[in-house]
Amino acid sequence: MTINLIDYGLTTALNTQAAVFEGLVLGRVTAQHRNLYQVVTTAGDCQATVAGKFSYEKMAATDFPAVGDWVMLTPSTDTAVIQHLLPRQSVLAREAVGNSSAGQVIAANIDTIFICMSLNANFNVRRIERYLTMAWDSQAMPVIVLTKADLCDDLPEKLSALSAVSFGVDVVTCSAKTGVGYEDVAKYVTAGKTVAFIGSSGVGKSTLINHLLGRELLATKTIRADDDKGRHATTSRQLLRVPQGGMVIDTPGMRELQLYTGDLDRTFADIAALAMQCKFRDCTHTSEPGCAVQAALKSGTLSQDRLASYQKLQREMAYDGLTSRQRETEKVNRLFGGKNEMKQVIRQAKAKQRRR
Ligand SMILES: Nc1nc2c(ncn2[C@@H]2O[C@H](COP(=O)(O)OP(=O)(O)OP(=O)(O)O)[C@@H](O)[C@H]2O)c(=O)[nH]1
Numbered sequence: 001m002t003i004n005l006i007d008y009g010l011t012t013a014l015n016t017q018a019a020v021f022e023g024l025v026l027g028r029v030t031a032q033h034r035n036l037y038q039v040v041t042t043a044g045d046c047q048a049t050v051a052g053k054f055s056y057e058k059m060a061a062t063d064f065p066a067v068g069d070w071v072m073l074t075p076s077t078d079t080a081v082i083q084h085l086l087p088r089q090s091v092l093a094r095e096a097v098g099n100s101s102a103g104q105v106i107a108a109n110i111d112t113i114f115i116c117m118s119l120n121a122n123f124n125v126r127r128i129e130r131y132l133t134m135a136w137d138s139q140a141m142p143v144i145v146l147t148k149a150d151l152c153d154d155l156p157e158k159l160s161a162l163s164a165v166s167f168g169v170d171v172v173t174c175s176a177k178t179g180v181g182y183e184d185v186a187k188y189v190t191a192g193k194t195v196a197f198i199g200s201s202g203v204g205k206s207t208l209i210n211h212l213l214g215r216e217l218l219a220t221k222t223i224r225a226d227d228d229k230g231r232h233a234t235t236s237r238q239l240l241r242v243p244q245g246g247m248v249i250d251t252p253g254m255r256e257l258q259l260y261t262g263d264l265d266r267t268f269a270d271i272a273a274l275a276m277q278c279k280f281r282d283c284t285h286t287s288e289p290g291c292a293v294q295a296a297l298k299s300g301t302l303s304q305d306r307l308a309s310y311q312k313l314q315r316e317m318a319y320d321g322l323t324s325r326q327r328e329t330e331k332v333n334r335l336f337g338g339k340n341e342m343k344q345v346i347r348q349a350k351a352k353q354r355r356r
């Protein structure tokens, strides 16, 4: 059986890069189970591990292959060996577990990211801002997918609230119950294109993916009626072929993405434009004279909620860029409200220690 990698998103540019590595075979990572990878090549599916140099050269976690990556490998009848990672066109990363500021790649080479949010209890434009920031940073194209339209009786109000933060990003409204909008979602999933779904648990991502795949591949779960919170149904990371062309990446890590880095200026284009008009270039938009952001707040063209959301994400990203020691300080600052307060707490703690 020969597989056409063009169906898996192979482009001429990738092929040209791959041609440099003589004697190696090109493939795309479709799944990852700890150190073992599933890779599709023209010869079919194979299992693979990474070459020793990935560990010896102390590569960063983000330099290891992830689902969606294009890799060059030494073929084998048993376990192939991944020798090289081809440059990524887009990367969806999250903050690694623990106290390091290193990122963890959860999927690579995604064309479209569906930001899923249900139109009932889960709807929250502040969360959309968070997801958009992450999506813009990944280099993939975001599309906002509003699910469970059947459970919403104030759609125009919600769409209007959304238009204030979406800035021309495509918005699709859908419902699994009525079938409305499902075809609009499918339009983005075309031959050679890779899509990913992010959004809270229980919003209907698996339901949408199953519809695209035309089968019940992913288990969907029953939602607790009282709080609309879902239980996790998806367990393994994977890249799945859609019968009518295109691929879906569904990795559990995508499901509660923490902001790692992000393109705030693109998500908050209105605030970025205002900030350009501030008198001072390093304006913090708090109490400086000639602050265009504060002026917009006063005139009502910018909402306090939106500015607060921007500042919160800005703080989070600054925090992500800190070393672990700086983070500790930052945590203390957050807890005690500032340096002087912190110093006082430390003085008191030391005094207590001495008394012992
Ligand atoms: N009323 C209604 N229910 C829906 C709709 N879409 C999905 N559901 C239901 O919502 C529940 C959760 O859907 P899932 O597709 O499992 O949600 P998920 O986003 O994949 O959840 P995780 O796997 O935890 O990330 C299931 O009971 C679905 O049947 C919809 O459009 N309307």
Ligand SMILES: [Zn+2]
Binding pocket: 275, 278, 279, 283, 284, 285, 286, 288, 290, 291, 292, 293, 294
């Ligand atoms: Zn300002």
